[in-house]
Amino acid sequence: MKEYTTGIKSAVIVIHQMFIVLMVCGLFGTGYVAQRNLQGMGLLMLLSVIGLVGSFVTLAYLTGISGRKSTDDPVIYLNMVDKVYTDVQMVLFIGFIYLMFYMGRGLRKLDFAFSGLLVAAGTVGYLMDVVFLILYLSIVRRSKDNTLLTHSFIYQCIRFWRQVISTKQSPKRCTKKARERYEIQKAIESIAAGALDTRLDVDSFHGQERELAEAVNSIREGLSEAVMDRIRNERMKADLITNVSHDIKTPLTSIVNYVDLLKRENLENENAQNYIRILDEKSQRLKQLTEDLVEASKISSGNVKLDMQRIDFVELIYQTGGEFNERFEARDLTIVTKLPHGSVMVEADGRQLYRAIENLYTNAAKYALEKTRVYVELEVEDGQAIFSIKNISKTPLPENADKEHDLTERFVRGEASRTTEGSGLGLSIAKNLTNLMGGTFELKLDGDLFVATISFEVLGNN
Amino acid sequence: MTILVCDDDKEIVEAIEIYLIQEGFTVEKAYNGEQALQKLKDLKIDLMIIDVMMPKLDGIRATFQARKTSSIPIIILSAKTEDTDKILGLNVGADDYVTKPFNPLELVARVKSQLRRYTTLSSVDTGETIYEAGGLVINDDLKKVTVDGEEVKLTPIEYNILLLLMKNKGKVYSISQIYEEIWNEEAIGVDNTVAVHIRHIREKIEINPKEPRYLKVVWGVGYKIEAES
Numbered sequence: 001m002k003e004y005t006t007g008i009k010s011a012v013i014v015i016h017q018m019f020i021v022l023m024v025c026g027l028f029g030t031g032y033v034a035q036r037n038l039q040g041m042g043l044l045m046l047l048s049v050i051g052l053v054g055s056f057v058t059l060a061y062l063t064g065i066s067g068r069k070s071t072d073d074p075v076i077y078l079n080m081v082d083k084v085y086t087d088v089q090m091v092l093f094i095g096f097i098y099l100m101f102y103m104g105r106g107l108r109k110l111d112f113a114f115s116g117l118l119v120a121a122g123t124v125g126y127l128m129d130v131v132f133l134i135l136y137l138s139i140v141r142r143s144k145d146n147t148l149l150t151h152s153f154i155y156q157c158i159r160f161w162r163q164v165i166s167t168k169q170s171p172k173r174c175t176k177k178a179r180e181r182y183e184i185q186k187a188i189e190s191i192a193a194g195a196l197d198t199r200l201d202v203d204s205f206h207g208q209e210r211e212l213a214e215a216v217n218s219i220r221e222g223l224s225e226a227v228m229d230r231i232r233n234e235r236m237k238a239d240l241i242t243n244v245s246h247d248i249k250t251p252l253t254s255i256v257n258y259v260d261l262l263k264r265e266n267l268e269n270e271n272a273q274n275y276i277r278i279l280d281e282k283s284q285r286l287k288q289l290t291e292d293l294v295e296a297s298k299i300s301s302g303n304v305k306l307d308m309q310r311i312d313f314v315e316l317i318y319q320t321g322g323e324f325n326e327r328f329e330a331r332d333l334t335i336v337t338k339l340p341h342g343s344v345m346v347e348a349d350g351r352q353l354y355r356a357i358e359n360l361y362t363n364a365a366k367y368a369l370e371k372t373r374v375y376v377e378l379e380v381e382d383g384q385a386i387f388s389i390k391n392i393s394k395t396p397l398p399e400n401a402d403k404e405h406d407l408t409e410r411f412v413r414g415e416a417s418r419t420t421e422g423s424g425l426g427l428s429i430a431k432n433l434t435n436l437m438g439g440t441f442e443l444k445l446d447g448d449l450f451v452a453t454i455s456f457e458v459l460g461n462n
Numbered sequence: 463m464t465i466l467v468c469d470d471d472k473e474i475v476e477a478i479e480i481y482l483i484q485e486g487f488t489v490e491k492a493y494n495g496e497q498a499l500q501k502l503k504d505l506k507i508d509l510m511i512i513d514v515m516m517p518k519l520d521g522i523r524a525t526f527q528a529r530k531t532s533s534i535p536i537i538i539l540s541a542k543t544e545d546t547d548k549i550l551g552l553n554v555g556a557d558d559y560v561t562k563p564f565n566p567l568e569l570v571a572r573v574k575s576q577l578r579r580y581t582t583l584s585s586v587d588t589g590e591t592i593y594e595a596g597g598l599v600i601n602d603d604l605k606k607v608t609v610d611g612e613e614v615k616l617t618p619i620e621y622n623i624l625l626l627l628m629k630n631k632g633k634v635y636s637i638s639q640i641y642e643e644i645w646n647e648e649a650i651g652v653d654n655t656v657a658v659h660i661r662h663i664r665e666k667i668e669i670n671p672k673e674p675r676y677l678k679v680v681w682g683v684g685y686k687i688e689a690e691s
Contacts, residue, residue, distance in 0.1 A: 246515075249541040250471055253563040257477035260566055287563050294543070311682025318637050319679060322657020337653070350681030 003070040009062070016058035017129055023051025024125030025118050032114060062133075067141035076145040081138045086152040093135045100128055180209040187216055196224040238301040245290045252290065255283045296425040299432040304352065306437060310459055311350045312343040313378055313385050320354060321376070324361045332371045333364070333391075339378045344385045346456040348437045353454075356433040356441075359426040360389050360452050367450070369394040386455040397445045427452070463577065464488040464506060468498040468521070469513035469539065478511065481566045482573070495519025499527055507534060509577055511569070514540035514551070522554055529555035535576035539564065571669045578610040593628040595687050598667060598676045600628050609667050609676075619644065620663045623656070624687075627677065632689030634680050660685055 026048025033041045067076040081089075103124075142148040149155060160175075183200070190198045198220060200213040259279045267273055298304060317339060328335055364374045368391035375390040427443070434441040434454050444451040465487050467478045472493065479489040490505060492498040496519045498512060510528065514521040525536050538551040541562040548559045558572050579597045591602040597610035605621065607614045616624065622644050627635060635643070637656045642648060644656075660679075664671040678688055 246541045249562045250474070253541075254471065254473040254477060256563045257474065257481075257566050261477060261480055291543070309682075312636070313682065315636055315684065316682035318654055319657050319681060321654040322659075322661050325654055325658055335654075348682070350683060354679075354681040 004065045004068050009065065012058055012062055012065075013133065016055055016062065016133075017126060019051045019054030019058060020129040021051070021122045021126050023048050023055055025122050026051050028118065028121040029114075032117065059136075062137060063140050066137045067144050076141060078141055078145060081134055082141055082145075082151075084138075085156070086139070086142065086148055087154055088152075089135055089138060093131060096131050097128065100124060176206065177209065180205050180213075184209065184212050184216055187213075187220075191216070191220050191223070196220060196227060234301045235303075238297045238303055241297040242294055245294045248286075248290050252283065252286060255279075256287060259283055292425040292429070296429050296432075299429055299436065302436060304433070304436060306349045306352060308347050308349055308437070310345050311348055311353070313346050313387065313456070314339050314342070314344050316350060316354060316357065317376065317378060317387065320357050320361060323358070324365060327365045328374065331365065331368070333368055334373045335376055336373050337376045339376075340380060344378060344380055345459040346385050346439075347459055348439065348456060352433050352437060353439075356430040356454060357387065359430040360454075363426050363452070364389055364391045364450075367391070367393055367395070369448070380458055383458050384455045385458045386453055388451060388453040390449060390451045393448045393450050397448060397450060430454070463508040464490055465573065466490045466492060466498060466501055466505075466507045466510040466512075468492040468495070468510065468516070468524070470494060470516040471513070474513075477566065478569065481570050485570055485574070487573075495521060495524030495527075498524050502528055502532060507532075509535045509537070509573060509580075511537045511539055511573070514538060514542060514547070522550060525551070525556050526554040535580050537569075537572060537576065539569075568669055575610040575669060578612070593625070595628060595631055595676055595689075598628075598687075600625060607667070614666050616663065616666060620659055620666070623659055624663055624667075624677070627685065627687040631687050634684040634686045636684040639684070 026044050026046075029044040030041055030048060033039075033044060067078065069075070069077060084092075139148060142151060184205075187198050187200050200217055202210060202213050202217065205213040259276060262276050263280065267276070317337070321335060321337060325335065368374055372392045375388075377386075377388045377390075379386045379388075430452070431441040437456075439454055439456040442453045442455075444453075465482055467475050467482070467489055468491075469475050469478075470493050475491050475493070479491065482489050490501050490507065492501050494516045495512070498510065499519070501507065502510065512521040512524055516524075519527075521538055521540070525538065528536065535557045536555065537558045537560060538556040539560050539562060540547060540551070543561045551559045557576055560569055560572060575597065590604070593600045593602065599608045600606070601608075602625065607616055607621065607624065623640060626640065626643055627633075640656050660677065661671070664674050664677050667676055668674045676687055678686055680686060
C-alpha cells in the first residue's frame with residue numbers, strides 16, 4: 001500500500017509551481033529577447049520547454065492522487081474548497097484571471113530592468129497557477145466523487161424548484177433548513193418508538209440544525225447505554241439468583257433429609273415432635289421458595305424458551321381444573337366454570353400458559369375465603385380470548401388502587417404478614433409469563449373481590 | 463443389592479445411605495467422580511446415584527465414562543433444575559434425573575423402579591393381550607396394570623382411559639375425544655371429570671405426578687402416553 005500524505009502532495013505542488021515559474025519566465029524571456037533581437041533565445045526556449053513538460057508531468061501526477069489518501073483507500077476526501085458550488089468557483093476563477101490580465105496589462109510598457117520584469121512575470125504566473133491549481137484540483141476531486149454537476153448552484157436551484165413543484169408545498173418548506181428539521185423530527189420519533197440505533201449524520205446538517213442533530217445523537221447514546229445497562233443488570237441478577245440458589249440447595253437437601261430421618265426416630269418427647277414438625281414445614285417452604293425464586297428471576301429477565309403453538313384455551317382450563325379440584329374441595333371452595341362450547345384457539349406455549357394459570361388457581365386456593373365460590377370464565381370479545389378468575393379474599397386486600405400494580409411485583413402479598421405459605425412470587429410469574437407470550441395480564445381489586453384476567457388474541461379457524 | 467452413592471457432600475451421602483439401608487440395600491460411598499469410577503470397576507455395583515457438581519470429575523463426565531463399560535442403572539442427582547441440564551444428563555447415559563432438594567422417599571422409589579426394570583426380564587409372550595410403554599404394562603386379558611413389575615389398582619374408568627391411550631401410544635387425545643370414547647356419549651357439557659381421572663391415574667402410576675414419565679399432559683391440546691420413554 002502506498003500512502004499519499006499531505007507532505008508528498010505539498011512537495012509535488014511546490015515542484016509543479018517551480019516548473020510553472022520556470023516556464024513563465026522562459027516564455028517571457030524569449031519574448032523579451034525576440035523583441036530586442038538579443039542573444040540567448042535558444043537557452044530560454046529550452047528552459048521554457050523544460051518548465052512546460054515538468055509542470056504537465058507534476059500536474060498529471062497531482063490529478064491522479066488528488067482526494068486520495070492511499071492506494072488502498074477508495075474514498076475520495078473532499079476539503080473546504082470543494083464545498084463551494086462549481087459554477088461559483090468558475091465565476092470566481094474567471095474574475096481572478098480577468099483581474100490578473102487587467103493588472104498585468106501595463107507590464108510591457110513598464111520600464112523595468114529585465115530582471116525586474118522576470119520577477120514580475122514569475123510572480124503573476126505563480127499566483128495564477130495557485131488559483132488555477134485550487135480550482136482544477138477541486139474539479140478533479142469532485143469529478144472523482146461524481147458530484148461535479150450536482151454540486152452547483154444552478155443544479156441546486158433547479159432541484160429546489162422541482163421539489164416545490166412536485167410536492168406542491170410552499171417554497172419555504174423545501175429549504176434546506178426545513179428538510180433538516182424534518183429529518184431531525186423523524187429521528188426523534190423513531191427513537192421515541194424504541195429504535196435506539198437511529199443515528200443522525202451530523203456532517204450533513206448546518207448551523208442550528210447541526211447542534212440539534214448532535215443533541216439528538218447524544219440523547220440516543222445516553223438512552224441506549226441506560227437500556228443496555230438495565231438488561232445487563234437484570235441478567236446479572238438472574239445469574240446471581242441461580243447461582244446462589246444452587247448453593248442453597250445443597251445444604252437444604254441435608255436439612256430436608258435429616259429432618260425426615262428425625263421424624264422416623266419415634267421420639268417420645270411431645271415438644272421435640274412439635275419442633276420437628278415446625279422444622280419440616282419450614283424447610284419445605286424454603287425449598288419451594290428457592291425454586292420459585294429461580295423461576296421468577298428467569299422469567300422476569302426474559303430467559304425462558306417459548307414453544308409457541310396453536311392451543312385450545314378451553315381444553316387448557318379444563319385440564320388445569322382437573323389438577324386443582326381436590327385442593328379447592330379441601331378448603332370448601334366451589335369452582336364455578338363458565339366456558340364457551342367448542343374450542344377457542346390461541347397462540348401460546350401451552351406449558352407456560354398452564355404455569356401462569358396454575359399460579360392463579362394456586363393463588364385462589366390459598367387466599368380465597370373458605371366456603372365461597374371461585375368463578376372461572378373464558379369469554380371471547382373483539383377477537384380477544386379473556387380468561388378470568390374471581391374470588392373473595394379471606395384477608396382485606398390493599399386499599400390503595402396503586403397497590404393493584406404492586407401485587408404483581410415480586411414478594412408482594414395481599415396480606416402484610418409473611419407467616420403463611422406461599423412465596424409471593426406467583427402473580428409476578430403469571431404476569432411476566434403472560435407478557436412474554438404476547439398476552440395481557442390484569443388484576444382488579446374491588447373491596448374483597450380479587451379478579452385476575454389473562455387475555456390472548458383468538459386465532460382464526462385456518 | 464449394592465448401590466453406589468456418590469456426592470461431595472458427605473452428609474447427603476450418609477442420609478441416602480440410611481434410607482437405602484432401611485430398605486435392605488448395601489451401600490458403597492464415593493465423594494468424587496474418580497472414586498466412583500474406581501469402585502464401579504473394583505466392586506459389583508447394581509445401581510449408581512451420582513451428583514453432578516463435584517471436584518476432580520463431575521457427575522456428567524463420570525456417567526459418560528461409566529457407560530463405556532457398564533450398563534447398570536444410573537440416577538443423576540443435581541441442584542441444576544434446567545431442562546437443558548436434565549437432557550444433558552439423560553443424553554450421556556443416565557436413566558433418571560432427580561433434582562435437589564429431593565424427597566428421600568421419592569429417591570428410594572426411583573431406585574427400586576430402576577432396579578426392577580433392570581432385573582425383571584421382559585414379559586414372556588404368553589399369547590395374552592399386552593400393551594407396554596417402558597416400565598408400564600397393561601395386561602388386557604387379566605385387566606392388570608403394572609409399573610416396573612408392581613401392580614397398580616385402577617378404577618374401571620381410569621383403566622379404560624389408560625387402555626385407550628396405551629393402545630394409541632404417542633397420539634394426543636383431547637378431553638372431549640376421551641369423553642366420547644369412554645362414555646360413548648357426545649361431549650356437550652364436558653367438565654373437569656376427565657382431567658380429574660387423568661390426574662388420579664398419574665398419581666397411581668407415576669413416582670412424581672408433577673413430572674410424569676408415562677402419562678404426559680400436552681397443555682391446551684390433550685393427553686398422551688409417551689411413545690418411547
